Amino acid sequence: MDAQQTLRTEVEQLVRVHGRTRTALMPILQDLNRAHSYISEDAMLAVSDALNVPRAEVYGVATFYSYFSVKPRGTYVIRICRTISCAKQGDYHPAIAALFDELGIGMGETTSDGMFTIEQTNCIGMCDQGPAMMVNEIPHIKLTEASVRSILNEYRHAALAAKKAQ
Amino acid sequence: MDSELITVTIDGKEVKVIPGTTVLEAARTAGIHIPTLCHHDDLCSEALYQQTASTPHQGEHSHQHEESAMLSTPSSCRICLVEVEGLPKLHASCALPIHNAMTVRTTSTAIRHARRDILELMMSEHYGDCFACARNGTCELQKLCADYGVTSERFGRPHEPLFEKAEIGNIIVRDQNKCILCRRCVRMCALYQGVYALTTEGRGDHSRIATFMGKEMKDATCINCGQCINRCPTGALTERDDTDAVWHAIEDPDKMVVIQTAPAPRAAIGEMFGCEPGTPLTFQMNTALKRVGFDKVFDTNFSADLTILEEGSELISRLYKALVLKDNTAALPQFTSCSPGWIKFIEHFYPKYLPNLSSAKSPQQMMGAVLKTYFAEKNGWDPSKIVSVSLMPCTAKKFEAARPEMDASGYRDVDYALTTRELGRMFKQAGIELPKLDKTPFDDPFGTPTGSGVIFGATGGVMEAALRTVFEIVTGEKVESVFDHADIKPVRGFDGVRMAELTISKVGPVPEILSHLVPDFEWLKGATLRVGLAHGTVNAIRVMKDIEEGGPLSQCHFIEFMACPGGCLGGGGQPIPTDREIRAARAKAIYSEDATYVVRKSHENEDVLRIYREFFKEGPCSHKSHELLHTHYKERV
Secondary structure, three states, X not given: OOHHHHHHHHHXXXXXXXXXXXXXXXXXXXXXXHHHOOOOHHHHHHHHHHHOOOHHHHHHHHHHOOOXXXXXXXXXXXXXXXXXXXXXXOOHHHHHXXXXXXXXXXXXXXXXXXXXXXXXXXXXXXXXXXXXXXXOOEEEOOOOXXXXXXXXXXXXXXXXXXXXXX | OHHHOEEEEEOOEEEEEOOOOEHHHHHHHOOOOOOOOOOOHHHOHHHHHHHHOEOOOOOOOOOHHHHOHHHOOOOOOOOOEEEEOOOOOOEEHHHOEOOOOXXXXXXXXXXXXXXXXXXXXXXXXXXXXXXXXXXXXXXXXXXXXXXXXXXXXOOXXXXXXXXXXXXXXXXXXXXXHHOOOOOHHHHHHHHOOOOOOOEEEOOHHXXXXXXXXXXXXXXXXXXXXXXXXXXXXXXXXXXOOOHHHHHHHHHOOXXXXXXXXXXXXXXXXXXXXXXXXXXXXXXXXXXXXXXXXXXXXXXXXXXXXXXXXXXXXXXXXXXXXXXXXXXXOOOXXXXXXXXHHHHHHHHHHOHHHHXXXXXXXXXXXXXXXXXXXXXXXXXXXXXXXXXXXXXXXXXXXXXXXXOOOOOOOOOOOOOEEEEHHHHHHHHHHOOOOHHHOOOOOOOOOOOOOEXXXXXXXXXXXXXHHHHXXXXXXXXXXOHHHOOHHHOOHHHOOOOOEEEEEEEOXXXXXXXXXXXXXXXXXXXXXXXXXXXXXXXXXXXXXXXXXXXXXXOHHHHOOEEEEEOOOOHHHHOOOOOOOOOHHHHHHHHHHHHHHHHHOOEOOHHHOHHHXXXXXXXXXXXXXXXXXHHHHEOOOOOOO
């Protein structure tokens, strides 16, 4: 099966879960975004055909929400909280510097191995425990330079283990 | 009923409205003007309702597209702000439904200042100078800035373009530097055309109008109909300007530059010169074209009549194959093929039905092919030196002219397709005051003015012309015996989808011109010819769905499709602005022109009969005519 066909099969499976209606558009895009870290052009075309929603409209929805991306991102998308209560914490700047340093990339970029992408987010509700960041859907709190490095290592190990399991 | 109405007072004037009517609509009813940039009369609920009203689906109002939230009134421009007594702040009248009696003011110092502030904020993100803009003079933003006294750049102006203007290769040129995000284009593309080529990408101050994946228009599912251009309040959407190339050809002493003019622009070009909509300037335009420097001016009506003979013969031959020979390769209903927007639409969205399309080229292309063969031969002109220009109400004609297969004669059928707007500009550049000119007839050998060609410009016109010819050819009787003055009124009008029937009670002998296609017409005796029509491709979708479901339209023999609302007279290349009243006035001009002509049937056009005697000697749909006058289509993704 070529990549396009695989995607179409995947979308059909999601349609079985969420239904073949316009209202299924969001949950299907969420699942695709979760599975691939982004929603590719082919994926949007498959959704458009499956739900009979015009492709431009699928694109409009996919670009509206900041947790969706239509451009490739790493397996783990790191979102640093940029809201003032996190940013005022003493450890905020050293922690972020460690993140950039450890991964060798800047804001909005993806590591060359395709594992990590760094983005910013507005408040994630962790104001009393900042600085905070999300890795995919898991929040990490009270970040320090050391904890950032160890969190990254955990994810690296998890990825390695997942690869071996395959 | 009266008790259900609510009384609102707008600027001291009382008006009774149905609950749910917006303040903007109520003000319009009361004759009070509220400026708008995102609202357009074609996109209000009443116009949308009428656009999709039709015979087979009477009363069907909400179709699937209206479910889409992105298409609801965007109230994005905020220009239509009004004051409501008892409510704090100003309110956008387009998004304020009336449910209780209210008192509204549409003008006050607060309102005027707010509107000016909004305009100044729009200008702070508007890159580009008015003098260098195609919409200079017809721009709604420019007009409001003048009306509301925007005299300074209070919030600054961008001094660098914020976006790249994507021009090369695109027929619909988008310049997002001038976009005010009103979303008229998005809604027009979806609600009237069903194309959905455009959407809003991103959110908040990152929003912009984009195609799927931000592709250029030429790579999107755009059908080049240009309806977005006609609704755009600014210069963010324009067509590719081919006037420089045409001027260049005119000034080249080595070239013979000939122009053909389609019917719809004649009923509209006057609007660019201060005339009322619906002022036909057909023959004044001929004078102007000669003065501008065109060597010959031909009437596209000639090739419209030629199209009817080819397309009508194709229909008769398809019916014969399907009904008598039981040949299932003859796809029915036959679809018309003269609207290039519709052609690209079906290629994108219903490729399964490409065999149903008539293989006949559009009148524009037929004229081009005839010019560089028959006409060149007859007059001893070198076809390589003929520059074939067309005046069309249409932006998609530029795409059609450039289709690679349109060169069977060895030369491009049409070198440049100009819109009504482009030609109007050329006249202005030449200092021509069009309405004041004398009249000049068209040049021979394609000069016979025919009513059947003229009505191609209105929705239902191709069908009417085809019926006049097919009926007379098959029955040998005058169509006037069934329809007064040969006006086939059932196919006229503005309903989105229409159907009509015509019973063939007797048949005549097969005219010699068709003897190679059918032996006799006996098989048509007592048959009922069923025809359908749709205009605005959103209505084409409804027809296609009906056909897929085996509904009444699947029983039709022949269906006319026009991509633009109202047919060609509402084309994307016509003067701006447009609305239902303007389109109705243009239609009236077209039908009254038809009524004045002596020749009103394609098969009675002497120029057409002559070309079959002298050039396409084997008749319509023969080998030679297939080579030059017919084409093929391809699936697009």
